[in-house]
Amino acid sequence: MTAAETHPPHPLAVDEVVDICRDLLRIDTTNTGDNDTSAGERTAAEYVAEKLAEVGLEPFITESAPGRASVIARYEGSDPSRNALLVHGHLDVVPADPSEWSVHPFSGEEKDGYLWGRGAIDMKDFDAMVLALVRQWKREGRVPPRDLVLAFLADEEAGSTYGAHHIVDNHADLLDGVTEAVGEVGGFSVSMSNDLRLYLIETAEKGLDWLRLTVSGRPGHGSMIHDDNAVTQLAEAVARVGRHKFPVVITPTVRAFLEEVSDILEVELDLENPEATIAKLGPIARIIGATIRDTANPTRLDAGYKDNVIPGRAQATIDCRTLPGRSKEFERQLREIVGPDVQVDYIHRQPALETSFDGPLVDAMADALRAEDPGARPVPYMLSGGTDAKAFNRLGIRGFGFAPLKLPADLDFASLFHGIDERVPVEGLKFGVRVLDRFLSRS
Numbered sequence: 001m002t003a004a005e006t007h008p009p010h011p012l013a014v015d016e017v018v019d020i021c022r023d024l025l026r027i028d029t030t031n032t033g034d035n036d037t038s039a040g041e042r043t044a045a046e047y048v049a050e051k052l053a054e055v056g057l058e059p060f061i062t063e064s065a066p067g068r069a070s071v072i073a074r075y076e077g078s079d080p081s082r083n084a085l086l087v088h089g090h091l092d093v094v095p096a097d098p099s100e101w102s103v104h105p106f107s108g109e110e111k112d113g114y115l116w117g118r119g120a121i122d123m124k125d126f127d128a129m130v131l132a133l134v135r136q137w138k139r140e141g142r143v144p145p146r147d148l149v150l151a152f153l154a155d156e157e158a159g160s161t162y163g164a165h166h167i168v169d170n171h172a173d174l175l176d177g178v179t180e181a182v183g184e185v186g187g188f189s190v191s192m193s194n195d196l197r198l199y200l201i202e203t204a205e206k207g208l209d210w211l212r213l214t215v216s217g218r219p220g221h222g223s224m225i226h227d228d229n230a231v232t233q234l235a236e237a238v239a240r241v242g243r244h245k246f247p248v249v250i251t252p253t254v255r256a257f258l259e260e261v262s263d264i265l266e267v268e269l270d271l272e273n274p275e276a277t278i279a280k281l282g283p284i285a286r287i288i289g290a291t292i293r294d295t296a297n298p299t300r301l302d303a304g305y306k307d308n309v310i311p312g313r314a315q316a317t318i319d320c321r322t323l324p325g326r327s328k329e330f331e332r333q334l335r336e337i338v339g340p341d342v343q344v345d346y347i348h349r350q351p352a353l354e355t356s357f358d359g360p361l362v363d364a365m366a367d368a369l370r371a372e373d374p375g376a377r378p379v380p381y382m383l384s385g386g387t388d389a390k391a392f393n394r395l396g397i398r399g400f401g402f403a404p405l406k407l408p409a410d411l412d413f414a415s416l417f418h419g420i421d422e423r424v425p426v427e428g429l430k431f432g433v434r435v436l437d438r439f440l441s442r443s
Helices: 013-025 041-054 124-140 164-170 230-243 250-266 273-291 328-339 360-372 389-393 426-441
Strands: 062-064 067-077 086-091 115-116 148-153 178-183 186-193 197-203 208-218 294-304 313-322 344-348 376-383 398-401 424-425
Touching: 013 041, 013 115, 013 124, 013 426, 041 062, 041 067, 041 124, 041 197, 067 124, 067 164, 086 124, 086 313, 086 344, 115 186, 115 328, 115 426, 124 148, 124 426, 164 389, 164 426, 178 360, 178 389, 197 250, 197 360, 208 230, 230 294, 230 313, 230 328, 250 273, 250 376, 328 344, 360 376, 360 398, 360 426, 389 398, 424 426
Parallel strands: 086 148, 086 178, 178 398, 197 376
Antiparallel strands: 062 067, 067 148, 115 424, 186 197, 197 398, 208 313, 208 344, 294 313
16 A cells, blocks of 8 residues: 555545535524524634644634634735735524425535535535635645635624624734725626626625614503504504615616626617616526615514503514615605604614726636636626625725636526525536636736
């Protein structure tokens, strides 16, 4: 038996990424928005830290509250005079009900060419890609062109208070020299034909405005005539908000995206009716369609404590997402919709972001995608949701969504985010590692 047979070589990143992703999917990191019921972030952080330490990196684990843990490590580059690049992902996931899934959401099961589990695309896939790649680089003695700050974060799914914002508020020194960042929900493919795929790179994301509506009334007995019912007033206000359609506003990022799509589809772009172009995008239209206007969706109701008692107070939560530069005008419109008797309070308020689709970092993304997929056409787009980039933007860090995945043409990718039977294609994971290898080698 040779020495090589006794000590087999380490797996390449394209092979190890599957095992790492499976391991992460099997760690239940459910974020309920409540510290008492959220789980697993510390366990996942320790797993990540161990994988980094094994190859000689020096991970730092920080807890913002018991169990709410994040990991930061710096991979020193060859040119200390250059600004650093932040590569960030989150370890938490939204809840999943096993009874709704065809596999257990924390099984990490591999079948039909996919890895299945909560977090498979949001976003333990990218965490695994980054871990697998830097482990291979360290084993091979490779040095990135500039410092890479690697961040694996808690609490993204509930506003990032215990994750990215905690880092910015308490450990900003770990991000010294960082001017640019890449994170989730970008770099994925949308098939336009057999030999043409758009790769959507996130250069903008809507603002996060979670609101609580409160109506106060006169409590009383449910059997009596009652014209000051807080529940009735709240229900009417919530219905008005839920049915309201805010005006179309085309931002520079959305305009650039629509112009690219119109060119590919060979259709005339009507900015007065952008839905006509967006409708031709298939399932991804749900994400893009939400980026041409502000949105306000009622998500929770809370009132009463007994079936025959009219409560003195009723509350609702509204998930609002605002376009860049629209926050103040949106608030004015919303207050007008709900009326003067409804109290409006912010639960979370984080601004929208937008940057331009240019510069050496964007060029490196585009070149890496085209090298691995000759049919790639990188385009900028706006994310209808939000990411940890909002926290890092407070430090002046320019953020992009770039977690590359080549997806099957028939996969309804948008439905997998916070959806049932979330899964990531195994070949897509390997593709992502190859693209990141090229991208980070010249970033």
